[in-house]
Amino acid sequence: PYLEEIRAAGPRLRIGLLLEAPTGVDVHPENREAALVAARALETLGHHVTPVSPFLFSERATRGFADLIISASTWASPIEDADKLETYIRYRYDRAASFHAGEYAEIAALLQWETRRVNAQWGRDFDVLLTPTTAVPTPLVGSVYDEANNDPAGERLTEFSTISFTAFCNIAGLPALSLPVHTGSNGMPLGAQLVGAPYDEATLLRLGAELEPIFDWQHRQAPLARGAALTGTAAG
Structure with missing residues (x-):
């Protein structure tokens, strides 16, 4: 059970530190500092924390997942009327039809x-991987959504920068935990990500419980959230 796990005394671990984004995008200094x-x-x-350079999928596999697999999954969803889809989702839906089964099988x-x-x-090179959660500070609400709909076939750099340290977890099925250990110059929280071995959520829960008293994040609020709490209104 969760409460029993976070109170358990775990072993001291070999933690690999990765500060460079697997996708090659630049990492903002404040996000890098969150991991440090x-x-x-x-x-x-x-x-024991040691810098590492792990293999986290080839560019071909990553692009195949982002383009072919996700598009095929969209096509396979129970969509009643494709004409009512948002622009970006419709692009994915139609994109799936441009691939054949052999290409899907090859990428899979x-x-x-x-x-x-x-x-x-x-377990071989390290027990847990530590990274920034994102490569950039949190973008404004709606910016990723608008970027995708305005140019569905574009590079979507904002989205790409926010998922550069997390996408490989989705692809590989690895458990991950993001903790708000740092604060940016704008007063907003910045996360560090811990990635565990397959099915090893327990280790991540124990590490999170160890770090919580040090950072005391449960008693910190972002400026907009504090303002909303004082005025009784939602932050815009």
């Missing part, structure tokens, strides 16, 4: 093979 702040705290708790097999290579690093 978490690394220093974990070291004070007795864990590549993802299965590379997932085994990715997951084998946990």
Whole structure:
């Protein structure tokens, strides 16, 4: 059970520190600092933090997942009227029809093979991977949505920067935990991400419970949230 797990004394772990985005995008200094702040705290708790350069999927596999697999999943969804779809979702729906079954099978097999290579690093090279949660500070509400709908076939750089450290977890089925350990210059929280081995949520829960008293994030609020609490209105 959750409460029993977070109170359990776990072993001191080998934690790999990754500061460069697997996608190659630039990482904002404040997001990088979030991971470093978490690394220093974990070291004070007795864990061993070491920089690593893990394999986190090839560009071909990543693009195949983002383009072919997600589009095919959209097409396979129970959609009653495709003409009522948002522009970006309709683009995905129609995009799926441009691939054939052989291409899908090829990318699916590549993802299965590379997932085994990715997951084998946990327990062999490190026990937990530590990264920034995103490569950039949190974008404004609606910006990712508008970017996708305004140019569905475009690069969607805002979205790409926000998922650069998290997409490989989705592809490989790895459990991950984001913790608000740092605050940006705008007063908004910045997260550090802990990624565990397959089915090892327990280790992440224990680490989160160890870090919570150090950062005391449950008693901090972002400026807009504080303003809303004082006025009784929703933050815009």
